[in-house]
Amino acid sequence: MKFNLKVWRQKNAKDQGKLVDYTIDNINADMSFLEMVDVLNDELVRKGEDPIAFDHDCREGICGMCSMYISGRAHGPQHAATTCQLYMRSFKDGDTIYVEPWRAKAFPVIKDLVTDRSAFDRIIAAGGFVSVNTGQAQDANALPVEKADAEKAMDAAACIGCGACVAACPNGAAMLFVSAKISQLALFPQGQPERNTRAINMVNQMDEEGFGNCTNIGACEAECPKEIKLTNIARMNRDYLAASLISE
Amino acid sequence: MSTLNSKIPPGPLAEKWSYYKEHAKLVNPANKRKLEVIVVGTGLAGASAAATLAELGYQVKAFCFQDSPRRAHSIAAQGGINAAKNYKNDGDSVYRLFYDTIKGGDFRAREGNVYRLADVSRNIIDQCVAQGVPFARDYGGLLDNRSFGGAQVSRTFYARGQTGQQLLLGAYGALERQVGLGNVKMYSRHEMLELVKIDGKARGIIAKNLVTGELERHFGHAVLLCTGGYGNVFFLSTNAMGSNVTAAWKAHKQGAYFGNPCYTQIHPTCIPVTGDYQSKLTLMSESLRNDGRVWVPKTKEDAKAIREGKKKPEDIKEEDRDYYLERKYPSFGNLCPRDIASRAAKEACDDGRGIVPSGFGVFLDFGDAIKRLGVEVVKARYGELFPMYQNITNEDPLKTPMKIYPAVHYTMGGLWVDYELMTSIPGCYALGEANFSDHGANRLGASALMQGLADGYFVIPYTIGNYLSSEIFTKSIPTDHPAFAEAENAVKERTQKLLSIKGKRTVDDFHKALGKIMWEYCGMARTAEGLTKARKMIQDLRKEFWSDVNVPGTINEFNPELDKAGRVADFIELGELMVVDALNRNESCGGHFRVEYQDQGEAKRDDENYRYVAAWEFKGVDADPVLHKEDLVYENIQLQVRSYK
Ligand SMILES: Cc1cc2nc3c(=O)[nH]c(=O)nc-3n(C[C@H](O)[C@H](O)[C@H](O)COP(=O)(O)OP(=O)(O)OC[C@H]3O[C@@H](n4cnc5c(N)ncnc54)[C@H](O)[C@@H]3O)c2cc1C
Numbered sequence: 050m051k052f053n054l055k056v057w058r059q060k061n062a063k064d065q066g067k068l069v070d071y072t073i074d075n076i077n078a079d080m081s082f083l084e085m086v087d088v089l090n091d092e093l094v095r096k097g098e099d100p101i102a103f104d105h106d107c108r109e110g111i112c113g114m115c116s117m118y119i120s121g122r123a124h125g126p127q128h129a130a131t132t133c134q135l136y137m138r139s140f141k142d143g144d145t146i147y148v149e150p151w152r153a154k155a156f157p158v159i160k161d162l163v164t165d166r167s168a169f170d171r172i173i174a175a176g177g178f179v180s181v182n183t184g185q186a187q188d189a190n191a192l193p194v195e196k197a198d199a200e201k202a203m204d205a206a207a208c209i210g211c212g213a214c215v216a217a218c219p220n221g222a223a224m225l226f227v228s229a230k231i232s233q234l235a236l237f238p239q240g241q242p243e244r245n246t247r248a249i250n251m252v253n254q255m256d257e258e259g260f261g262n263c264t265n266i267g268a269c270e271a272e273c274p275k276e277i278k279l280t281n282i283a284r285m286n287r288d289y290l291a292a293s294l295i296s297e
Numbered sequence: 298m299s300t301l302n303s304k305i306p307p308g309p310l311a312e313k314w315s316y317y318k319e320h321a322k323l324v325n326p327a328n329k330r331k332l333e334v335i336v337v338g339t340g341l342a343g344a345s346a347a348a349t350l351a352e353l354g355y356q357v358k359a360f361c362f363q364d365s366p367r368r369a370h371s372i373a374a375q376g377g378i379n380a381a382k383n384y385k386n387d388g389d390s391v392y393r394l395f396y397d398t399i400k401g402g403d404f405r406a407r408e409g410n411v412y413r414l415a416d417v418s419r420n421i422i423d424q425c426v427a428q429g430v431p432f433a434r435d436y437g438g439l440l441d442n443r444s445f446g447g448a449q450v451s452r453t454f455y456a457r458g459q460t461g462q463q464l465l466l467g468a469y470g471a472l473e474r475q476v477g478l479g480n481v482k483m484y485s486r487h488e489m490l491e492l493v494k495i496d497g498k499a500r501g502i503i504a505k506n507l508v509t510g511e512l513e514r515h516f517g518h519a520v521l522l523c524t525g526g527y528g529n530v531f532f533l534s535t536n537a538m539g540s541n542v543t544a545a546w547k548a549h550k551q552g553a554y555f556g557n558p559c560y561t562q563i564h565p566t567c568i569p570v571t572g573d574y575q576s577k578l579t580l581m582s583e584s585l586r587n588d589g590r591v592w593v594p595k596t597k598e599d600a601k602a603i604r605e606g607k608k609k610p611e612d613i614k615e616e617d618r619d620y621y622l623e624r625k626y627p628s629f630g631n632l633c634p635r636d637i638a639s640r641a642a643k644e645a646c647d648d649g650r651g652i653v654p655s656g657f658g659v660f661l662d663f664g665d666a667i668k669r670l671g672v673e674v675v676k677a678r679y680g681e682l683f684p685m686y687q688n689i690t691n692e693d694p695l696k697t698p699m700k701i702y703p704a705v706h707y708t709m710g711g712l713w714v715d716y717e718l719m720t721s722i723p724g725c726y727a728l729g730e731a732n733f734s735d736h737g738a739n740r741l742g743a744s745a746l747m748q749g750l751a752d753g754y755f756v757i758p759y760t761i762g763n764y765l766s767s768e769i770f771t772k773s774i775p776t777d778h779p780a781f782a783e784a785e786n787a788v789k790e791r792t793q794k795l796l797s798i799k800g801k802r803t804v805d806d807f808h809k810a811l812g813k814i815m816w817e818y819c820g821m822a823r824t825a826e827g828l829t830k831a832r833k834m835i836q837d838l839r840k841e842f843w844s845d846v847n848v849p850g851t852i853n854e855f856n857p858e859l860d861k862a863g864r865v866a867d868f869i870e871l872g873e874l875m876v877v878d879a880l881n882r883n884e885s886c887g888g889h890f891r892v893e894y895q896d897q898g899e900a901k902r903d904d905e906n907y908r909y910v911a912a913w914e915f916k917g918v919d920a921d922p923v924l925h926k927e928d929l930v931y932e933n934i935q936l937q938v939r940s941y942k
């Protein structure tokens with residue numbers, strides 16, 4: 050297969066950046082998108098050019114590191130898949146493919162397709178945990194959890210922190226990511242003591258980081274590779290509201 | 298020659314750890330605040346250690362090369378974590394978990410360490426549940442378990458097919474909580490490139506800021522290496538692309554012995570290699586062997602027909618299939634340990650009965666399970682795994698059997714550590730997959746997560762105090778100390794050398810070449826002849842690398858190719874040591890299979906001559922490493938031929 054690529058090249062955070070054209074040939078349909086970029090990079094290095102910088106690690110859809118905005122879609126055209134799980138068989142021979150970084154105020158570009166998503170870590174540091182020091186736990190089965198709740202919590206906990214929801218959102222909102230963690234912990238008895246402060250602290254940190262507001266567009270859910278549901282946002286809003294009322 | 302002191306505490310096996318804890322020296326809270334600890338790596342081992350040490354009051358600095366600690370390779374673990382909870386009431390106990398682990402490791406691990414591991418396994422589950430880790434539950438709301446290879450009880454806790462992710466996110470939450478409280482300073486996108494020693498003790502590291510290229514000096518009263526395994530020495534493995542040996546290797550070159558480097562685990566159930574472009578191999582969790590049956594056709598003719606697409610697996614009648622694991626190992630069947638299942642797959646394929654075009658693949662069939670349990674139950678049990686397989690291969694395992702083949706997965710070898718997890722450099726510790734400690738010559742499934750978290754949550758918080766209690770008068774050493782300058786210069790020189798070669802071959806070229814040598818000569822079947830040849834080939838490759846590699850860009854920028862080059866350079870040196878170790882070990886045990894030493898295909902150990910840990914001392918890149926032996930003493934169990942028949 051052969052493709053025309055238009056790839057965002059940006060030397061560093063200060064550089065303006067622009068789309069650069071590349072053509073690539075002899076691509077096998079069973080290659081992953083990142084393997085296709087590997088092939089291109091190999092060519093670039095052999096020609097003495099700077100290879101395209103991109104984030105990746107596990108290459109099996111779980112670490113959340115890969116993050117390409119492909120032809121107008123976060124992680125590309127395939128539903129519920131990360132960039133590393135996207136295979137070239139999803140494209141047609143001869144396609145022109147745009148490859149850009151996540152674009153959001155809270156995710157500044159570091160180089161080419163690599164962005165700084167440390168804002169997510171700071172949101173978790175603000176409250177995305179249960180405050181239990183090592184060694185303080187009771188026997189694990191002393192706290193039964195209804196299976197249905199455990200399943201819902203697991204659905205929310207599947208978030209990989211990739212940031213596609215933010216990139217897909219016209220407002221650059223991080224509600225889906227934040228609500229996934231808040232929901233997971235709110236569904237467990239262990240999460241109850243800090244439920245109110247958690248919601249307030251995480252949402253405040255989210256605002257501080259410069260993420261946009263949610264206007265119920267739903268692009269986040271549509272593009273999330275782990276199919277995190279909008280119902281999490283509703284749950285978070287309830288918690289936040291309840292917590293705000295109490296704190297006043 | 299120094300002697301290896303494993304520092305196993307005295308007393309009966311079951312009381313050693315209590316004895317240790319009761320007698321270890323303590324550091325009072327006021328002094329803890331004055332002590333700085335560097336934690337390199339934030340996978341399960343590193344994140345749990347960093348969080349727990351910070352909770353105790355130490356000042357912690359943590360490092361990882363990814364953009365967030367949440368992305369460490371531990372995130373990819375699928376199947377589960379073992380713990381001797383006996384919630385199923387099926388006869389499990391600490392002793393049984395201990396015994397299974399020692400036996401699974403083919404009697405090449407320390408009794409004392411493994412017993413402690415089995416013992417604290419129970420606390421791990423409690424801790425994780427308290428953090429909100431969403432383990433699978435049954436309808437009564439209690440925790441569910443499944444069984445894993447090498448065990449006859451159900452003791453594996455799991456969170457769908459994402460156990461590692463959920464455990465890591467729990468530890469990451471605990472870590473971020475400490476970051477928020479100001480007790481941990483987190484350095485993401487940083488790579489440790491040198492260990493700094495002062496007066497023989499580990500006192501800090503040189504780390505590179507991967508965004509700016511800047512080299513930074515960091516002091517610590519102690520340094521913990523929690524940097525994962527080195528499976529990527531084979532280029533193709535199930536490890537994440539960035540997994541590397543660099544941190545451990547730097548420590549090794551500074552004097553830390555490397556334990557059992559040749560013990561690598563080849564996992565039986567991975568998606569087979571299909572092309573040259575492939576960058577990694579994908580594991581299909583071992584838990585699939587609970588319900589999946591492994592087979593190849595009985596005849597070469599049928600296998601050939603399948604390879605050529607003339608027959609489908611469904612066309613092969615039941616009586617013409619060879620369920621070879623069930624046939625060879627009736628009591629464990631498809632759930633026999635990994636090394637055994639892998640070798641059996643290789644044997645079947647070498648016999649001409651492989652079922653993928655390359656010849657290297659076997660079936661993992663869910664047909665019977667679906668008949669017995671229904672599609673929905675099977676689907677629910679394996680969460681993400683089936684869609685993942687389908688996405689990669691374009692085939693639906695609910696309709697046609699999976700195709701699998703062994704791939705490099707885990708490294709039992711690693712930095713030699715004593716009972717306290719200290720390497721042979723005072724003040725330098727190794728935790729998790731980076732150390733050699735608990736799995737002997739083969740790791741059982743669901744026990745790496747257990748070990749990483751045991752080391753980080755429950756072992757190091759006690760053992761580090763025993764060392765740091767004598768460091769309370771050591772003031773923080775300013776990083777303009779000559780030792781830091783010297784270490785930084787060494788890193789600079791090496792980096793400049795890498796950038797200045799501007800040869801013709803890419804870094805990946807060399808990495809792939811190394812991988813081929815390792816897989817062929819130091820993979821599933823090893824011979825003295827092959828290993829001898831491999832050593833020479835690796836030495837030549839190293840020379841070529843340092844004269845012909847092409848690393849683009851400069852040092853003062855975000856330059857992943859440069860980072861990769863440094864890692865590959867270290868892999869090449871490590872590869873040679875692995876070969877030396879494999880050549881030294883004239884026996885077969887666990888994952889180390891020397892063709893010369895077998896009993897009709899089964900590994901033949903030589904307990905009389907090789908019942909020891911091989912701990913290698915670095916003597917220079919061109920010099921032979923020196924072997925130190927730690928005798929393995931078995932006081933509680935009897936060495937046996939490991940049988941799963
Ligand atoms: C696909 C897969 C599935 C698995 N499934 C299971 C399972 O079901 N059950 C089980 O028990 N085990 C499983 N394992 C094994 C297990 O996941 C690993 O052994 C374990 O997670 C390793 O944890 P760790 O903390 O030691 O290292 P890792 O999680 O690998 O973390 C290494 C850390 O070190 C950092 N690092 C490395 N080098 C440097 C450096 N030079 N400078 C700075 N930082 C550095 C990295 O950034 C990272 O934070 C699986 C492994 C794989 C590959």
Ligand code: SF4
Pocket residue numbers: 207208209210211212213214215225226229269272273274275276277
């Ligand atoms: S909610 Fe979905 S898109 Fe957003 S970070 Fe999590 S996994 Fe990625």
Ligand code: FES
Pocket residue numbers: 104105106107108109110111112113114115131132133134
């Ligand atoms: S590289 Fe890990 S999710 Fe894509």
